[in-house]
Amino acid sequence: MAQLISDQRDIDFVVHEILEAHTLSELNDNYADFNKKTIDMVIKEAKNLAIKELLPINKEGDETGCTLENGKVTTPASFKRVFDLFNEGEWLAPTEDPQWGGQGMPFTVAAATAEYFNGANYPFMIYCTLTQGAGHLIEHFGTEAQKKTYLKNMYTGKWTGTMLLTEPEAGSDVGALTTKAIPNADGTYNIVGEKIFISGGEHDLAENIIHPVLARIEGAPAGTRGISLFLVPKYRVNKDGSLGQFNDVICTGIEHKMGIHGNSTCSLSLGTRGNCVGTLLGEENKGMKAMFLMMNAARLLVGVQGFACAGAAYMYALDYAKNRIQGRNLTEIMNPGAPAVPIFRHPDVRRQLMVMKSNVEAMRTLIYYVHYCIDMSKYAATDEEKAKYHGFVEVLTPIAKGYVTDRAFEVCSQGMQVYGGYGFIEEYPMAQLLRDVRITMIYEGTNGIQAMDLLGRKLGMNKGKPVMDLFGEMETTIARAKDIPILEKAATKVEEVVKKLAEVAIHMGTTAMGPKVLAAFANAHPFQDATGDTVFAWMLLWRAVTAAQNLEKAKKKDIPFYQGVIKSLEFYAQTVLPITLGRFAALLNTSAVAVEIEDDMFPS
Amino acid sequence: MAQLISDQRDIDFVVHEILEAHTLSELNDNYADFNKKTIDMVIKEAKNLAIKELLPINKEGDETGCTLENGKVTTPASFKRVFDLFNEGEWLAPTEDPQWGGQGMPFTVAAATAEYFNGANYPFMIYCTLTQGAGHLIEHFGTEAQKKTYLKNMYTGKWTGTMLLTEPEAGSDVGALTTKAIPNADGTYNIVGEKIFISGGEHDLAENIIHPVLARIEGAPAGTRGISLFLVPKYRVNKDGSLGQFNDVICTGIEHKMGIHGNSTCSLSLGTRGNCVGTLLGEENKGMKAMFLMMNAARLLVGVQGFACAGAAYMYALDYAKNRIQGRNLTEIMNPGAPAVPIFRHPDVRRQLMVMKSNVEAMRTLIYYVHYCIDMSKYAATDEEKAKYHGFVEVLTPIAKGYVTDRAFEVCSQGMQVYGGYGFIEEYPMAQLLRDVRITMIYEGTNGIQAMDLLGRKLGMNKGKPVMDLFGEMETTIARAKDIPILEKAATKVEEVVKKLAEVAIHMGTTAMGPKVLAAFANAHPFQDATGDTVFAWMLLWRAVTAAQNLEKAKKKDIPFYQGVIKSLEFYAQTVLPITLGRFAALLNTSAVAVEIEDDMFPS
Incomplete structure (x- = not known):
């Protein structure tokens, strides 16, 4: 039976092998119990609940929807039962303070549970995640009386x-x-x-x-x-x-x-x-200051929602491609006697699956990494480190929201394409995923607003220190990769793109502060695209470094997985990064046409 | 009042100034009456019917849908009345032979009517266009008895x-x-x-x-x-x-x-x-041979459907952007006393509108041009010319279907983004357009299949003559553009891309015939993307050449329109073509990862 919602092996890879989430247990008393075994248990429970309870009612939620009568909203019939189950399992406020009913879980671990829950039934989850978000505001800004009045009831799902x-x-x-x-x-x-x-x-x-x-x-x-x-x-x-x-x-x-x-x-x-x-x-x-606290968390959450849809779409499409028999191998196209094969064998379908695979893996690594950065921004050993990771959260939030959801929509659309005509039929899961995921590009600040945040605020934040620190991290990964022969070629391509990003970031930042400010902002979204490509390349390279290292001592069953991680990097380096360089070239043009064109040159 | 569905001035530009559709009247007796005045009258009638009758029931069609009971399908209540009106107007078989009930209209003119009809209500139009398509099959392959039995009733909409x-x-x-x-x-x-x-x-x-x-x-x-x-x-x-x-x-x-x-x-x-x-x-x-005749026409029609949705999305988004007041000018962002402005003033929104404008204009010109090529393939003066234009239809069909509908989906999504949160609400037109247009990427051969058709069949067709002829046309346009000082810069960029396409086409074609055939086909879709970008650039250049020439003797009210045509070219050359060069660079890598990766490297 194919895996549903997500690829557990890849989650394990990111949580344990890349981010080494168990090391967080040393940083904070609340995290003390989160050794590898506990982490695995928590994720497994979330996965079970997601697959057994949230997923089966996802379609009902889509078909029934909500109704309003006399000021009262009725949610889909099964939602209340599952909402209660969810709260019995104490999943509503996983990362919040236990004294108020939260679970005090590392953000890095909560990211994995959120992937399963949102991949299974993201419309359902919105009731839960917004409750946590509102609670978090109260936890942070509330008076003692407000906290006592509201918090426990919210974190336990009694109130939303x-x-x-x-x-x-x-x-x-x-x-x-x-x-x-x-x-x-x-x-x-x-x-x-x-x-x-x-x-x-x-x-x-x-x-x-x-x-x-x-x-x-x-x-x-x-x-x-x-x-x-x-x-x-x-x-x-x-x-x-x-x-x-x-x-x-x-x-x-x-x-x-x-x-x-x-x-x-x-x-x-x-x-x-x-x-x-x-x-x-x-x-x-x-x-506004208070809302911004919530908004950053909410924006990252939207990234999670988009990514989770994309991840689920990938798993569905992969399963469909392996099982849908249609057409013959391309090399036997002229031989009508050749057996029909799964569409998984067709080059164009494999390309689509590689697009999905590489993007979803990069998304997962980035999303979990930003959660890890939150953990570190709170509990790292020194204030300097805390500040560094806080800066990473700031800079990476528009990418994790804006760039990720743009790509997530494409991945879901790609998944629909793998399904062919069946993708357009509501009986199959793709239509809902594509319809659901589309709002993630809009709410909590449209992706255009994320791009303006990246260019106008995050790039120059703190005199550019967070951005420079991030380049430092990328260079470290590149240096590690270049020491590994099988990664050298791809690492060189990633290095070229990272260097170009540095050049273009300075160009864009300078332009945004000069007389061509409007032209700069007309290129903010393309700049976010190119930056996001680069960040994804970095993530895939980081993954490949870890995979290559772990490959040496790998158990037999893990070998194909690690090789697959490296293939994602190679695919991305060969097919996407040349286009990313094209995006940078376009950004250096910093086209002013959109802002210089006169209004009456558009149709009236 | 803003224009609905399409930009009439741009339709006139393509029909009269670029394609000079009235010259077709000299080629064929059936076309003899189609002078400029008649053409304008026909398009105006189609526009009126589309706006007054088809458009108002589009939403009802979406909301009510069709129901099946006891083997009988009920269509949305208003459809029958409008279907009858449509047939009273004799719109069902505009390009078919008058002796069987068709209107004998030039394809070039019918393209404009099809844009209005499909932009107004594409689901409704499917009943009509498929009827014409089926009739065309009978007209072409049927016996005299079959024609007599079926054709007139079909072309008049009595039967479908x-x-x-x-x-x-x-x-x-x-x-x-x-x-x-x-x-x-x-x-x-x-x-x-x-x-x-x-x-x-x-x-x-x-x-x-x-x-x-x-x-x-x-x-x-x-x-x-x-x-x-x-x-x-x-x-x-x-x-x-x-x-x-x-x-x-x-x-x-x-x-x-x-x-x-x-x-x-x-x-x-x-x-x-x-x-x-x-x-x-x-x-x-x-x-199959018979179906292929229908399929080429059907594929072009799907291109029309996708394009018409994109065109309508652009007009809606533009109108919304001009009227939605939100936020202050970027240059006054720190001044809370500054007046709120239409979002049309915001650089990122203008960029989105320029993306839509340039794509829609390129689509329109390409789609109408392919229709023009059909006219010429039937009625050009010499057999050689007929063959040349037939070749253009063959080569451009995968672009007009596959590439156009890929872009059309993006344009509709871009339109939704301009609407912000309102875009996701079904009360507004964007959600339906985005949902409707998505199937155009799938049916009549998925866009992946179009890409395989382009690479595997059209590229080498007739020893590559149609493709070479097409390069000849592009070079002619480039040469004309380079003689016009204000276009020289953009023309040089287009030339660079066209030359690169020639190089990459040879590379892809050779690879597809050699041992790396699977890798070649794993890059068929990206090749279609890059080819399509180039064709769009050619279309925009052609438009700009015509606009620049007509600008000299233009009436005052036409000046902004012509300038806007040139702006679309400049925008495309600055923002898209550098990325197209990146696509070509990626194609020269001809990544084999998708076909070489082992099955077990994907998640199980």
């Missing part, structure tokens, strides 16, 4: 959480929001406004929903500088912790979306009856 | 037509089909078999459906060499032309698809009660 940013006229431009907060005498605020695109804004999975809400206190400055963050529960919470009265948060609509049907995307009206009360979370007018 | 190739185990490998034809004493055949993925295989728009069916006469050879083509009506036709008894063609299921919901995709059982009678169309065992 959301994130209320977007308004009809304030999407990418959060600063344009108009939701108001009017101070009450008791220190609370009356909240009035309309929010849209709220994932899990209303549903029937939990008895209360806690909304972190961005709003402007009356009289606060315009733009992002006047935004504060509030906690607004669906039902108020009495002092004894029991549920109080309805807090005037009304679900006025749910969106009919192309994908993620199992998750409710709600429009919420706050305070239409003047009766919506919230408490300030963090400081006045510092709401 | 289909194309029955695919079976559950015979998709891309048509030769594997098992549908049987058993000769009867009266010269007819009893047909028995199961066909799937039949667009419009059953519906309620017309009183009869005529199925061209691929089947194997008992005792015929295995593979494609033993396949014959039959005409199988849903209801038999009496000698007086009236409908006779039901012909045992039973619709056993319809597919639940990701897109094109308005079109029924049927499973058909033929002869389950031993009562399905067909007549041979063309010669015994020559069914």
Whole structure:
């Protein structure tokens, strides 16, 4: 039986052989128990739950979707049972503080569990992951009272959480929001406004929903500088912790979306009856800063969602290709008597599978590595190291979100192509994966916004130190690879691309600060593409170095796996990196056409 | 009010200024009336019908879809009325022979009408275009009796037509089909078999459906060499032309698809009660040859479908970008008092629109040009010219289908990205366009199969003459462009890419005939990509040459349009062609990894 959702051997490779996740146990008391055996057990449990419970209801979630009646949202019938199971297993807040109900798990390990869960049923998972995210905000910025009121119930899934940013006229431009907060005498605020695109804004999975809400206190400055963050529960919470009265948060609509049907995307009206009360979370007018904390985590999570869809698509496509009998071997195309073979034998299908394989492996390594960097940014031995890894998280977040989800959409589309006509039929898994994954390129900041973040903020952050540190890591990997004869050729190609990235990054950074700033930003997305290609090449090279080293002492059954890791690098170096060099050449043109063309040269 | 579906000025440009479609009127009696005025009138009528009737029911088609009950398919409620209107307007067989009910219109002109119709409602159009295609088969291969029985009713939309190739185990490998034809004493055949993925295989728009069916006469050879083509009506036709008894063609299921919901995709059982009678169309065992005639036209049509979706997506995205107010100008990003602007002002959005603009314009020019080549292959003055243009049709078909639909999917996705979160909501047009367009990459031969056709068949066809002729055309355009100072720079870049294509085409062609044949075919799709980039560059250059020339004597209102044409070329030359050179570099690697990797190096 083929593996579902993900390639367990590759997960083991990344977690144990590349990142050596068990070494994290030495850094932090909470992690002390996470030796190799425990890590394996945790991932295995997540895998079992994902395959046995989340995956079987994924299609039901897509087909049934959510319905709204009289302000109440009904989720797909099986979701509640599985949501309860999920919480019984204590999976909702794996990386959060155990004192509040979290599991205190290393991020590196949680990445593997998240891959299985999201690959199995990502629309379902949104209810869970947003709850953790909202909880994390409270954990970080909340008063002791707020933490006591909300946290344990959220981390155990008794209540869920959301994130209320977007308004009809304030999407990418959060600063344009108009939701108001009017101070009450008791220190609370009356909240009035309309929010849209709220994932899990209303549903029937939990008895209360806690909304972190961005709003402007009356009289606060315009733009992002006047935004504060509030906690607004669906039902108020009495002092004894029991549920109080309805807090005037009304679900006025749910969106009919192309994908993620199992998750409710709600429009919420706050305070239409003047009766919506919230408490300030963090400081006045510092709401954006607080949201950014959540946003970085949320962006990485979106990368996980996209990657998990791509990973699942790859496993499905591979299985289909091995079993679908169609056509003869190309070398026998003129011989009608030759036997039909699995499409896995056809060169173009194998190319597609190699595209999927190399991209998914690079994604997995990058996504897990960013999680590892989070662990290190919190618990590395020295402050200097912590700062270094924090810088890596910052720089790599737009790649892990923007570049990864762009590629994830392509991988899912490639998977559909492997299925041929069956890929377009909803009975098979590809259509849903492609529809679901598409939103990951849009939400939590479109991928264009990620690219602007990379060029405008991350590149020059801290005088460019994080970027320089990252180049240092890449060079170390290249140097290691060049010492291994079978990798030398590919390593040289990766080195060429890394050097070119350094040149182009300086060019782009300088251009962005000069008179051609608009042209620079018109090339931000292509710059993110080329940077992402390079980062993926680095990941594949790192993998190949580890594989080549471990190959020497490998058990027989592991040999093909390690060889396959090296093949991914070779494929990428031969087929993608020449194109990456072309992307760099285009970036050095820094085309200004898009910003210089007059408006009336477009069709009216 | 913004233009819907397409850019009329650009259609005029391609039809009149580039292809000079009115000159076709001199070549053929049927075309004699098609002077500029008539052409404009025909296109205007199509545009009106498309916008007033087809477009408004597109969403209904998507939402309602088709239903199957007791073997009967019900199409969306409004489809029948519009189908009748469409046929009253005599739009079903625009390019077919008037003696059978066609309109005898130049293909070049029909391309423009097809763009409007398919851009407005492509799922609806499938019923119509397949009918024309099936009719064309009968016109070409049918006996006088078959023509008399079927053609007029089909070309006037009283009856519709289909194309029955695919079976559950015979998709891309048509030769594997098992549908049987058993000769009867009266010269007819009893047909028995199961066909799937039949667009419009059953519906309620017309009183009869005529199925061209691929089947194997008992005792015929295995593979494609033993396949014959039959005409199988849903209801038999009496000698007086009236409908006779039901012909045992039973619709056993319809597919639940990701897109094109308005079109029924049927499973058909033929002869389950031993009562399905067909007549041979063309010669015994020559069914594939006949189907190929239809297939080339069908493949070009799929290119039209993909392009029309992309074109519509571009017009929607442009309109949205001009009207959606969000964020401030980048140069005032730090000034919260600056006014919010349309997203059309943001560099990344303008880049996206330029990607869409340049691709859509190149697509339009290529698609119309291939139609023009069909006209010329039929009616050019000399046999030599006819042969030349026939060769162009052959070589350009995989580009017009495979490359165009790959890009069309990306353009639709880009359009969704311009809409941001609203793009993912089904209320807005982007989700449907993206879902609908995706099948164009799969059906009528997946784009991988198109790429194999290009590399394995078209490249070396007729000793390479068509390909060489095509290079000749490109060189002519380049030479003209180099004489125009403002185009010289871009022309030089296009020239570089064209020369590289020539080198790589020889390399790929030679490799495909040598021991590395599998590696060559593992690079067939990337070769199609690079070839397509080059063809698009040629199209954009051709457009720019015409625009630059016409600019000199242009009316004031046309100046921005012509300048915009030149901007598309410049954008493409600066941002895409360097990447195309990278693609060529990758092709010269001719990576064999995909075909050399051992099966067990993939996950099990």
